[in-house]
Amino acid sequence: MSNGRFKRAGPTHRPRRNGYAPRSERLPQFIDMPPGADSALDNLTVGVIGAGSIGRRIVDRLARLQISALYIVDSGRFKPESLLTHPVGVEDVRKRAWKARSAAHLSAELSPLTSAYFYNGPVQELDMAAFVNADLLAVATDNLAAEVATAQRCLQLRKPLVHAAVHGASLVAQVRWYTNSGSGPCIRCGFSELEKQHLDSNTEFSCSGVTGQQRLKRAGGPPTMSVASLCSMAADLAVMSILRYALKLAAPLTDSQIEFCGYTNQTVVSPLRPKSDTCPCSHAAWKIERSTKPLRSTSLRELITAAGGNGSMNGLAVQVDDRLFVEVAACSDCGYRPVRKFVLPGKKAGFCRCGKAIYAQPFFSHRLVPVSVVKDVLDRPLCRIGAGGARGVLVRDAQRAVLFVDNSERSMQ
Amino acid sequence: MKITETRTQPPTGGLAALDQVELSKSSRKMLADAMASCGGDVSWRTNKKNNARDLLAMAEISGRTVVRELDLDEMLRALIFIEAPVPCRPDSEGRLQKAPGMLLGLTYRQEALILPQPGYSMVQILLPRDIWHANVGDIEHGQPLCLGVQLPTAIPLSEIVLMTYGAMTMQAISIDERDYAGVLNVEAARWWQQNRHLIPLTSEPFIRPTGVNS
Numbered sequence: 001m002s003n004g005r006f007k008r009a010g011p012t013h014r015p016r017r018n019g020y021a022p023r024s025e026r027l028p029q030f031i032d033m034p035p036g037a038d039s040a041l042d043n044l045t046v047g048v049i050g051a052g053s054i055g056r057r058i059v060d061r062l063a064r065l066q067i068s069a070l071y072i073v074d075s076g077r078f079k080p081e082s083l084l085t086h087p088v089g090v091e092d093v094r095k096r097a098w099k100a101r102s103a104a105h106l107s108a109e110l111s112p113l114t115s116a117y118f119y120n121g122p123v124q125e126l127d128m129a130a131f132v133n134a135d136l137l138a139v140a141t142d143n144l145a146a147e148v149a150t151a152q153r154c155l156q157l158r159k160p161l162v163h164a165a166v167h168g169a170s171l172v173a174q175v176r177w178y179t180n181s182g183s184g185p186c187i188r189c190g191f192s193e194l195e196k197q198h199l200d201s202n203t204e205f206s207c208s209g210v211t212g213q214q215r216l217k218r219a220g221g222p223p224t225m226s227v228a229s230l231c232s233m234a235a236d237l238a239v240m241s242i243l244r245y246a247l248k249l250a251a252p253l254t255d256s257q258i259e260f261c262g263y264t265n266q267t268v269v270s271p272l273r274p275k276s277d278t279c280p281c282s283h284a285a286w287k288i289e290r291s292t293k294p295l296r297s298t299s300l301r302e303l304i305t306a307a308g309g310n311g312s313m314n315g316l317a318v319q320v321d322d323r324l325f326v327e328v329a330a331c332s333d334c335g336y337r338p339v340r341k342f343v344l345p346g347k348k349a350g351f352c353r354c355g356k357a358i359y360a361q362p363f364f365s366h367r368l369v370p371v372s373v374v375k376d377v378l379d380r381p382l383c384r385i386g387a388g389g390a391r392g393v394l395v396r397d398a399q400r401a402v403l404f405v406d407n408s409e410r411s412m413q
Numbered sequence: 414m415k416i417t418e419t420r421t422q423p424p425t426g427g428l429a430a431l432d433q434v435e436l437s438k439s440s441r442k443m444l445a446d447a448m449a450s451c452g453g454d455v456s457w458r459t460n461k462k463n464n465a466r467d468l469l470a471m472a473e474i475s476g477r478t479v480v481r482e483l484d485l486d487e488m489l490r491a492l493i494f495i496e497a498p499v500p501c502r503p504d505s506e507g508r509l510q511k512a513p514g515m516l517l518g519l520t521y522r523q524e525a526l527i528l529p530q531p532g533y534s535m536v537q538i539l540l541p542r543d544i545w546h547a548n549v550g551d552i553e554h555g556q557p558l559c560l561g562v563q564l565p566t567a568i569p570l571s572e573i574v575l576m577t578y579g580a581m582t583m584q585a586i587s588i589d590e591r592d593y594a595g596v597l598n599v600e601a602a603r604w605w606q607q608n609r610h611l612i613p614l615t616s617e618p619f620i621r622p623t624g625v626n627s
Contacts, residue, residue, distance in 0.1 A: 204562040205531035280526040315452040317487050332553040361555040363518025363537045370486035
């Protein structure tokens with residue numbers, strides 16, 4: 001089901017510079033920062049998951065730093081209550097604008113130097129290579145499933161993750177930094193029993209997912225009760241961490257959390273709990289490789305060889321984006337038909353001899369597909385087996401996982 | 414002729430104590446064969462092994478279930494047969510047809526350990542092909558069975574089988590066609606609303622009492 005793609009906000013041609021000042025006009029020479037080191041911001045790419053009262057402010061701050069690119073994800077639209085906590089105008093609320101799209105357009109307005117991309121849907125629907133070009137991700141959502149899914153992607157891609165949240169009643173703004181270096185914790189490691197229950201009870205799927213339509217019906221609990229200033233505090237603390245990381249200011253960030261309490265005006269920094277032995281998330285990293293030629297003209301065998309496959313098929317599996325390898329499809333009149341190719345979730349797998357469309361049968365469809373199942377198509381280029389538009393191919397066994405991404409500028413869009 | 418039942422006796426703890434069931438030789442072989450090509454990291458392999466073992470144990474004590482195939486290469490896939498009355502499309506005179514059993518394709522993906530999954534994502538009814546049930550989708554999409562708005566994180570596979578038995582024998586069912594979560598066949602939902610007196614198809618428990626093995 002996860003075949004969402006980012007769209008770009010604003011002009012795709014060379015940016016206008018009229019009316020825009022360079023960052024250097026206001027950026028201080030930070031203590032101990034070598035001259036010119038701020039150019040790291042020119043290359044900084046950040047994924048922002050959640051574009052609400054905190055995430056939209058993170059987008060705002062990062063756009064004003066004129067970073068290279070922002071990838072913004074949110075499945076929600078503005079509603080009247082948004083005016084209470086979100087830095088958003090009446091017009092966007094009146095139009096019930098998509099939060100991600102609106103934030104991306106805000107970024108494009110503030111900084112034509114920043115490429116702003118958005119996805120109006122759950123982060124779970126983006127394919128596995130979606131954030132491969134990001135330097136780090138920020139998550140600020142009241143949706144636990146999105147937090148867990150983001151954390152899992154960061155672990156796999158070894159991207160740092162900054163998690164910003166608030167507890168309104170106690171005036172606490174909290175920012176957690178996850179290095180995702182391998183031995184550290186993930187968001188799921190720190191879940192309490194209550195949070196685990198909420199993760200289940202606050203997620204609902206629609207049956208329309210059976211036919212490949214939008215499947216997530218509801219995710220997230222009751223809205224966060226807070227005030228705009230507290231959300232702003234959380235966003236600013238998150239951006240301070242991002243700035244410190246990008247410009248290598250002071251000591252490197254460790255797995256830690258910063259908590260500011262408005263009641264006491266105190267800020268406390270503490271280490272995060274270590275990785276939990278019972279965490280179900282895979283903390284293993286993927287190695288990222290740029291394919292030497294377009295993925296569409298590459299065969300699975302070439303990728304397996306490039307990944308260091310020793311010829312043994314045992315335990316080896318491949319995944320092409322979030323496509324399904326379909327062994328068998330069905331026609332409503334004629335029954336089962338063999339297929340043996342990759343198919344986008346929910347899309348037809350071809351046509352029956354009777355002319356009707358045929359669809360993948362779930363039991364005979366694989367996302368992570370054992371190589372023994374695809375052995376007869378290993379030598380065909382991906383474009384010949386239904387994966388011409390592939391942006392990422394994962395080759396995995398028990399010891400390692402290599403993600404091959406298409407070596408083209410457009411692969412992330 | 415005296416017929417001796419060879420079914421494994423349920424443990425005193427019932428289905429909560431499946432790990433105490435001693436598997437038969439054929440089940441042990443099926444599990445060992447599947448484990449030989451079991452892929453994934455250690456925790457996923459362990460989870461698949463435990464779920465598969467429970468499934469085999471459940472089949473042995475239930476008196477109505479047979480595990481036909483087991484595949485642990487990546488996702489856990491099991492082909493199982495359950496003997497139970499299954500509703501099929503009514504005949505031309507509107508009389509409900511019933512099949513004596515069903516062949517299920519069960520799939521359990523690694524992400525089910527981390528996040529809740531859609532209710533329709535784990536069970537496909539491969540046979541019979543003319544299921545007449547509000548919560549079962551069309552043949553084109555593989556007759557998926559929807560077990561609710563979501564399946565909780567890391568739900569045991571044995572629970573999925575029990576839920577499937579309850580749903581398909583209509584001991585537990587949602588037939589409100591306005592309910593976005595669960596109803597995959599609106600026509601069948603409306604038919605069943607008119608024919609509630611036929612529900613459930615059986616009130617037999619999943620584990621057959623000893624001596625009623627058919």
